[in-house]
Amino acid sequence: MQWHKTLTPLGRQYSGSSLAGRLVGLTNLRRATPAAYRKVRDIVCTYERAGGIGSDLQLTANEKQANDVIMALKLAEYQRGIMDPTQFAPGYHIFQMLYKIKQSPLFKVISSMPKGGALKTHDTSMCSSEFLIKLTHKPHLWVCTREDGRQYEIVQFRYAREQPSSNHQDCSWLRMEELRESRGDRNVHEYLRARFSMYPLSRPQSNADAWSNMMSIFRLVDGLVKYEPNWGEYYYNALKEFHADEVQYVEVRSLLPRLYSLDGQKLQVSDTVKVYNEQLQRFKQQHPDFIDSKLIYAPLRHIDAAKLATHVKLCTELNAAYPELLIGFDLVGQEDLGYPLSAFAMELLKLPQHINFYFHAGQTNWYGSPVDENLVDAVLLGTRRIAHGYALCKHPLIMQLVKQLGIAIEVCPVGNQVLQLGTDYRNHPAASFIANNIPFVISSGNPSFWRTTPLSHDFYLTFLGIAPMNADLTFLKRLAKNSIKYSALKDEDKAKANEKWKLKWDKWIDDVIAQRDELFVAEAKRKAEVQK
Amino acid sequence: MQWHKTLTPLGRQYSGSSLAGRLVGLTNLRRATPAAYRKVRDIVCTYERAGGIGSDLQLTANEKQANDVIMALKLAEYQRGIMDPTQFAPGYHIFQMLYKIKQSPLFKVISSMPKGGALKTHDTSMCSSEFLIKLTHKPHLWVCTREDGRQYEIVQFRYAREQPSSNHQDCSWLRMEELRESRGDRNVHEYLRARFSMYPLSRPQSNADAWSNMMSIFRLVDGLVKYEPNWGEYYYNALKEFHADEVQYVEVRSLLPRLYSLDGQKLQVSDTVKVYNEQLQRFKQQHPDFIDSKLIYAPLRHIDAAKLATHVKLCTELNAAYPELLIGFDLVGQEDLGYPLSAFAMELLKLPQHINFYFHAGQTNWYGSPVDENLVDAVLLGTRRIAHGYALCKHPLIMQLVKQLGIAIEVCPVGNQVLQLGTDYRNHPAASFIANNIPFVISSGNPSFWRTTPLSHDFYLTFLGIAPMNADLTFLKRLAKNSIKYSALKDEDKAKANEKWKLKWDKWIDDVIAQRDELFVAEAKRKAEVQK
Known part of the structure; x- marks a missing residue:
């Protein structure tokens, strides 16, 4: 039974739905010979691949060479992931994987x-947290802080010549320089780094929880960036x-x-x-x-x-x-x-x-x-x-x-x-x-x-x-x-x-073609490290 | 502009794709009047709802009454979830939510x-774990156990008149009765309850990890259930x-x-x-x-x-x-x-x-x-x-x-x-x-x-x-x-x-209609508990 023959010509002119109709209409699938099954399988898989994003583009000879490098790196990570899913960054939270991703040649x-x-x-x-921290080193910056037991919390920033008066928050103003002096430069730096990202909240209880954390960073950053x-x-x-x-x-x-x-x-x-x-x-x-x-x-x-x-x-x-x-x-x-x-x-x-x-x-x-x-x-x-x-x-x-x-x-x-x-x-x-x-x-x-x-x-x-x-x-x-x-x-x-x-x-x-060997060495090294 | 008028008759004879084509072909959407927008919105939303699973069924008068009860219970849970996602069982792992679900009137x-x-x-x-545990109380049961520091582990079950000889595992056979005597009935019960489910592994590292845990339960249960x-x-x-x-x-x-x-x-x-x-x-x-x-x-x-x-x-x-x-x-x-x-x-x-x-x-x-x-x-x-x-x-x-x-x-x-x-x-x-x-x-x-x-x-x-x-x-x-x-x-x-x-x-x-009031009281009670 050569049912697949009636399917040609196959291409973009067939929508998935009409191809499906044709496949279905032709035969009882259980009656397929192995050869017919193979052929239809090829058609379906080709059709699937031909329909995706990017399938309209052709690669130049150079691009094909670069593609070989990129795909070798990708498949190495993919296969390692199938063998051991804990090695596969996309299976986990970005907060856990940021460092691992940095080491990936891909x-x-x-x-x-x-x-x-x-x-x-x-x-x-x-902007990066580092840039925001840089802004906190500018002159005339005031911070409104709240003490919570041994912890202090920065509630608001404000650039001003004199101590800002209006503030509806339950906190007290001091100059940024004073805060740095009393708490230590390094501590304040670490504190700000934590406050300017959601990392401390790596296990929020719900999306509402994550949103509220994110909005609190927006509010904190406001006083820094709205300064003209x-x-x-x-x-x-x-x-x-x-x-x-x-x-x-x-x-x-x-x-x-x-x-x-x-x-x-x-x-x-x-x-x-x-x-x-x-x-x-x-x-x-x-x-x-x-x-x-x-x-x-x-x-x-x-x-x-x-x-x-x-x-x-x-x-x-x-x-x-x-x-x-x-x-x-x-x-x-x-x-x-x-x-x-x-x-x-x-x-x-x-x-x-x-x-x-x-x-x-x-x-x-x-x-x-x-x-x-x-x-x-x-x-x-x-x-x-x-x-x-x-x-x-x-x-x-x-x-x-x-x-x-x-x-x-x-x-x-x-x-x-x-x-x-x-x-x-x-x-x-x-x-x-x-x-x-x-x-x-x-x-x-x-x-x-x-x-x-x-x-x-x-x-x-x-x-x-x-x-x-x-x-x-x-x-x-x-x-x-x-x-x-x-x-x-x-x-x-x-x-x-x-x-x-x-x-x-x-x-x-x-560049990718030129870096081929170097990238492959890096990937091989990474693989060896994982296997250790 | 009455673009929506050309869309009728609307129903199952239109596939999503042809409806889409008609909507698109008719106008620049930005030129819609508020009235036209409302009308088309109604059509699209109705179409969306009419296409889903179950849309082919009609409810009887009785079923409609029961449906009112069911939907009231469902929407109460749904709305509570939108207000506070931590209250919404489907957002979490079943292992965390099993008890909460039991309390749901829905x-x-x-x-x-x-x-x-x-x-x-x-x-x-x-079968439930309780049933499996019941099987372990039958006569002639042997267990092969392994000691790991203070922990013991049951590796295999086997019913036999005499101590089973062949075993490729690193463990030693004893009678189930002996184990119960030495470890205590209650301890063994608790141990088995844990071993017969995946609950101890509530945070597996990957799907491979979860699979391997599940397969180990299948293997453990084997000796119990393959006994003729x-x-x-x-x-x-x-x-x-x-x-x-x-x-x-x-x-x-x-x-x-x-x-x-x-x-x-x-x-x-x-x-x-x-x-x-x-x-x-x-x-x-x-x-x-x-x-x-x-x-x-x-x-x-x-x-x-x-x-x-x-x-x-x-x-x-x-x-x-x-x-x-x-x-x-x-x-x-x-x-x-x-x-x-x-x-x-x-x-x-x-x-x-x-x-x-x-x-x-x-x-x-x-x-x-x-x-x-x-x-x-x-x-x-x-x-x-x-x-x-x-x-x-x-x-x-x-x-x-x-x-x-x-x-x-x-x-x-x-x-x-x-x-x-x-x-x-x-x-x-x-x-x-x-x-x-x-x-x-x-x-x-x-x-x-x-x-x-x-x-x-x-x-x-x-x-x-x-x-x-x-x-x-x-x-x-x-x-x-x-x-x-x-x-x-x-x-x-x-x-x-x-x-x-x-x-x-x-x-x-x-029954659902008859239990209406009782169910609503239970749901109201639950709501009140959450708000406390």
Whole structure:
């Protein structure tokens, strides 16, 4: 029985569903001869592989050589993991694995890979803890501390000439210098390092618990970064850190807070955007290989419709003033709390159509709840991308729409784990996005708070832990290209952006080939260490 | 703009994909008026709800009343969970939550629900620990123990008149009575209770670790249950425990081991089936509301093709001798180890076509590995059901085939958690099965080893944790009916089975309505306790 013959020609013109229909219609599967079974198996497996993310790309001869290196490193880690799952980083919490990942030659290769853009970042969770600590060494800094038995706790920071007066917290102000003197420089440094990340809370009891811990860091950092001279410095440094991680384009979701000056004055929101603009121009001048950066105005979602209306109005005004820079709107904060998007639809639809939505949606495990339906609303309101979309697989119709409308999902693997949506990376729903060829990009969310690199850790864990075993350089290349394709750049700027990226990419391919032996030695050494 | 109007008539005749196409083709979503947005939102949400598991069933007036009770209890737990996730059992490990679940009025209702059949059970992991302990009180039992410092360990059980001689383990034999005398009755009882479940290993390091712990329990239990008088008693008691959990039909995957007698003789495999048959007839006679039980011959998969050929031959012979009882073939044991199904295809295709395959497949997190492709092979080899299918969402084409061929997935939520495929029930891939209307049944796997009821815990966690918020009695009814629909019963027997189930179901519906007030009081009390 040559049932497989009727299946040709096989290719993209067949949707999975019509292929399935044909396979089913033809025969009783139990009557297959071994030869027919083998043939159909080949067809199905080929079809499966041909449908995934990156399958549309061809590799050059050079890229194929680099791919051989990358796949050898990947398969070494993968196979070691199958033999002994405790050796497989994507099976565990990032907090346990950060050091191990640093030693991985595959991670080294991915770190140096030109990744295109980072499309989901948040204004005050982009820089490393070390940078935040540096800010605490600036003059005129006051800290409000609370004593709890032998422990002290820093509740708030504030730059000021004189001791700040207004404070609703139960704490007392002193100068940062005094704190350092009384507690010891090194102790304060260690304390800050701990407070600026979620590491102390490595076993939170629930996602609400993890969120509340994260929000407390945002609040603590506020007093440091909202200081007018620091805001620009923070952003400039963030671009620098992302650039060092081989990111050439950055979109920032910002609350656009009003900044304060040393004499206690509050500046206007437009000043905040102005600072962004100045620093961006300076950064672009000094880094000609950098593409660009854009802002998405993203106030907190825990508000009422009236308040939202003022945000929509403000966004419209700021976009008019900075049409190239401030290009989108979103709502941020824990999605499980507050109103669902549908409650804001009336107000949201008033935003001028040329300002795009880039909604957070589906960052929840509560299937079928009003929060879960944000995915429906995000799409029906015309969102251009969806941040997280973790719950998308529970919504097949929306998944179809997302694919057909070309709405990219901003997948944040590490963030989803830290905020307790999932644990093992191998269960991340993005595996289904890959299998169904749903457009997505890799993002990091708030890397500052989990001590990861701007994008490399998320890329590494996606490549090794979420993607199928055979996902290769075409997969990585597609993700990098997606980050430009689905960016807020104008079409003509995308072409230029691709050129800038391609220059670095080709160079990187050569580097990987050149480092082949060195990488293999490192991997062999690692393997030997594990076996000891 | 009345774009939604062109969408009618809307119903099952539209596949998700064509509906998506229509929605997309009609307009720029950003141009929607609030009224149009509302209308389309209604259509999409209705469509989503109408497509899930159970949506084909209508409730009677009585069932609607019972449904109100059930949904009130469910939403109370759900809402409490959203407020405080630490109160939500499906977010945690069963070992932590067993006691809490026992107190749930919703669990009480589900415990008494007639569930139809249990289609995935394993021969020696069906009975409670208490029953196993009872077996250790029978005369002529020897234990082989090993001392490890202050700890002793039971390595093996064996019934024999004289001290057993052959033993490849490093341990020494003594009579069970002697052990009880020297260690104390209560200590031995506690020890056995711990050894017969996986509870001591509540934080295994990996799924391989959890598997190895589970296999060690199987090995320990072997000496108890393979004793010829015990084998039948175990099976009879298993049917009794399942029946008490409102299960009326049971399919057992059995290794069909050769049993041993008191004088050390090994019986034939056909004797093992004969014991099953005798006990089943006895049980059916004494329980007229019980439907039936079937055997699936399921040897361990960690073998070579030559060995498999002998299993296929044996299965064919046993089926000829017991055509009503032994009706299927499968391979069991940790899927990540040993050969994939494809390596056995030649031999498997030799099994007569009237003996069905009920393959384990996709019980893995290793996406794209040869193990992961067992899902492809199971379907292409014509399997009737798939045990676990945990990785199915990573294979959209196979998912389509499964749906169109009516291959039911045997979903084992608790087992998947205990064997470390996933943690939070809200991330279980069966949520996608529900959304995509993939046929499935609820199974428990090895409830003996995790101290759960035969099916109630898995039903409860599925209903509350995996299914969407609004999944109601139609969902539960569909799952119960599926267990008969996708059973190995012949069509004419399915009709009779449905009648037997329906009798109990109608009675249960009346009971739920009658217990309404009592249940609500219990739920209110529970809520008050949590708030304290």
